Amino acid sequence: MELALNEFDLIEKFFVPLAGPEGLGLKDDAAHFSPPPGFDLIVTKDAMVEGVHFPDGEYGAQIAERLLRVNLSDLAAKGASPRGYLLSLAWPRHLPVYSIEAFAKGLKSIQKKFALSLWGGDTVATPGPLVISATLIGVCPEGMACKRFGAKPDDDIWVTGHIGKGFVGLSSLSHPKGPQRPRDYFYKPAPRLELQRILRAWANASIDVSDGFVADLDHLAKASHLAMSVEVSDHLWPSEISEKSLALPETVPSLLTHGDDYEILFTAHADQRALIHEACETFLFPVTRIGKCHLGEGVSVTYKGKKLKFEQTGYSHFKS
Numbered sequence: 001m002e003l004a005l006n007e008f009d010l011i012e013k014f015f016v017p018l019a020g021p022e023g024l025g026l027k028d029d030a031a032h033f034s035p036p037p038g039f040d041l042i043v044t045k046d047a048m049v050e051g052v053h054f055p056d057g058e059y060g061a062q063i064a065e066r067l068l069r070v071n072l073s074d075l076a077a078k079g080a081s082p083r084g085y086l087l088s089l090a091w092p093r094h095l096p097v098y099s100i101e102a103f104a105k106g107l108k109s110i111q112k113k114f115a116l117s118l119w120g121g122d123t124v125a126t127p128g129p130l131v132i133s134a135t136l137i138g139v140c141p142e143g144m145a146c147k148r149f150g151a152k153p154d155d156d157i158w159v160t161g162h163i164g165k166g167f168v169g170l171s172s173l174s175h176p177k178g179p180q181r182p183r184d185y186f187y188k189p190a191p192r193l194e195l196q197r198i199l200r201a202w203a204n205a206s207i208d209v210s211d212g213f214v215a216d217l218d219h220l221a222k223a224s225h226l227a228m229s230v231e232v233s234d235h236l237w238p239s240e241i242s243e244k245s246l247a248l249p250e251t252v253p254s255l256l257t258h259g260d261d262y263e264i265l266f267t268a269h270a271d272q273r274a275l276i277h278e279a280c281e282t283f284l285f286p287v288t289r290i291g292k293c294h295l296g297e298g299v300s301v302t303y304k305g306k307k308l309k310f311e312q313t314g315y316s317h318f319k320s
């Protein structure tokens with residue numbers, strides 16, 4: 001029975017129930033979407049490879065969740081509201097087609113949680129590892145979406161939440177019987193969609209922390225042709241980081257460069273401080289002012305009064 005499912009049957013069985021009206025029942029060549037008048041479309045895409053972005057042999061709901069959550073983080077960083085997504089799957093040939101069912105359950109739970117629907121995609125079989133990719137489509141009032149460039153000299157630099165969750169999350173995968181929260185850092189990163197109003201109204205530039213805090217700060221600085229200096233302190237780390245591990249010289253650099261934190265770095269004029277603090281009051285995570293933008297170039301990160309040096313600032317796929 002399993003082998004009898006062809007590509008069209010599997011789309012009908014697993015994906016049509018997830019489709020929004022824009023997907024035309026997944027019976028057409030393309031999705032149709034009319035953005036509301038006065039809104040921009042904000043579009044992003046991320047791909048993940050088995051054995052690179054998640055452990056070998058994982059094909060279930062939590063992989064689907066992670067895929068959509070990291071894509072949602074890119075929309076969150078721009079201040080966009082998610083609407084729909086296109087899904088591309090290269091499913092390993094050796095797996096039964098029915099194994100897509102668990103994956104589809106993960107998609108469904110994220111769709112419900114974040115109010116988005118499936119608009120289409122492509123499904124192929126591969127002799128290689130699982131490769132999954134999603135293109136997310138969001139909307140934002142015309143001209144209000146935040147960009148990486150646009151920071152001004154003297155802007156404050158802010159960051160949401162905790163830095164180093166990606167590092168803690170990945171480390172936790174080698175202790176399957178350990179506590180759940182660090183595993184959630186890996187499988188269920190929280191896209192900071194709550195930041196929408198702040199980013200649209202007051203931020204001058206923004207980026208989500210995926211490559212590594214230092215690398216992403218550097219991207220932000222370069223995009224605005226500015227220098228950025230920040231001071232980090234122990235409040236910034238996830239609570240799983242013990243004093244004992246902080247005493248090791250490699251810990252803080254790892255937290256600051258590992259990436260996959262899915263927090264948001266943004267800059268705003270100092271006049272907006274009070275408004276930003278007020279807007280954050282109801283959030284379940286901190287939003288911390290950590291530094292300033294200056295004329296010049298490069299980034300500087302100070303910890304306990306010392307300027308940190310980094311051998312590498314973040315993750316890069318094509319580095320030898």
Ligand code: ADP
Pocket residue numbers: 011015023025026027028029030086087088089118119120121122123
């Ligand atoms: P085409 O022949 O144009 O490539 P397909 O046969 O690949 O179209 O897809 C048929 C329909 O199913 C299209 O609407 C497509 O968007 C949808 N579809 C295919 N794979 C997926 C998927 N993984 N997720 C969502 N929709 C999909």
Ligand code: MG
Pocket residue numbers: 028029
């Ligand atoms: Mg077609």
